[in-house]
Amino acid sequence: MTRILSLLFLSGLVLAGVARAAVPEALTDTFTVNGKPVPVKTVNETPLKGLYEVRLTSGETLYSDAEGTYFVAGELYANRDTGLVNLTRQAENAERDKRLAAIPESQRVIFRGTGEPRAVLRVFTDVTCPYCRKLHEEVPTLNRMGIAVEYLAFPRSGLGSAGARQMAQVWCADNRQETLTDAMHGKAPTNPPDCDNPVADQYHLGLKLGVQGTPAIVLPDGRLVPGYVPPRRLAAMLGLDPAG
Incomplete structure (x- = not known):
């Protein structure tokens, strides 16, 4: 639970730095880590405005603002009445099925x-x-x-x-x-x-x-x-x- 809350907190920090006018597709061209380009497979919107799911060709998933300035490496959860839902796992399952x-x-x-x-x-x-x-x-x-x-x-x-x-x-x-x-x-x-x-x-x-x-x-x-x-x-x- 501590890890989950930490991820949710970090997601809030990411949202604070979002440049809302940016185009998310730009992540496929400009996403870099430690000054090196990272191969991106897909970029998708998430339920959090301004936060995007960036699926790397390596199979890993990151969550980033539209410019790739801030990102979270972890799992994204939805806090619903029925309990916590792992949205990252849902997306991975859907991709596997496809x-x-x-x-x-x-x-x-x-x-x-x-x-x-x-x-x-x-x-x-x-x-x-x-x-x-x-x-x-x-x-x-x-x-x-x-x-x-x-x-x-x-x-x-x-x-x-x-x-x-x-x-x-x-x-x-x-x-x-x-x-x-x-x-x-x-x-x-x-x-x-x-x-x-x-x-x-x-x-x-x-x-x-x-x-x-x-x-x-x-x-x-x-x-x-x-x-x-x-x-x-x-x-x-x-x-x-x-x-x-």
Whole structure:
């Protein structure tokens, strides 16, 4: 709470120095720290007049006045009747959801079950990861609950690892679902990883989106949940009745 109040206080100091006539887009050209230009990805307004969200290409978020003279490095909260709302986290979740939604279905390994899913989980996985294997054993249960699972590749030991090669083999297989399931059961793929596969791109995207290990579960609202989570708890997080 002390940190939160400090951030809110600093935000007030930023507002005191705002040049309200400035154009916020200028931040993309003039934003500098220690005399060096900082690569900016996006600049967005916030609910606080004169304070702008500056998302850097590195993935970090700052809050700045229109001229980049004053800024806060931290998280922005809204103090509402229902409690404190982390606006920074909401924006990060929305960005994560947007980036993942842009990945074509042809570049995912999808387990939907029968019928129209009630919810979709996107999971960064590694076939050599024990807890990824444990989660994969629960996929039929999740499917019966109406929860689809869409896998993305994240070789946890890096792109030069044996896991990365196996993931490439999975994505190059004629039957990805079957090959991935076999690999999760310890049966290494035998087909060559000779196709134009997205494993490296998905690995780098995962790093940018905050993935640090596997499994990394992304909920439909973009929230990132690290590690294995049992089916009934996942259903509760999705607001679903596990019994259907």
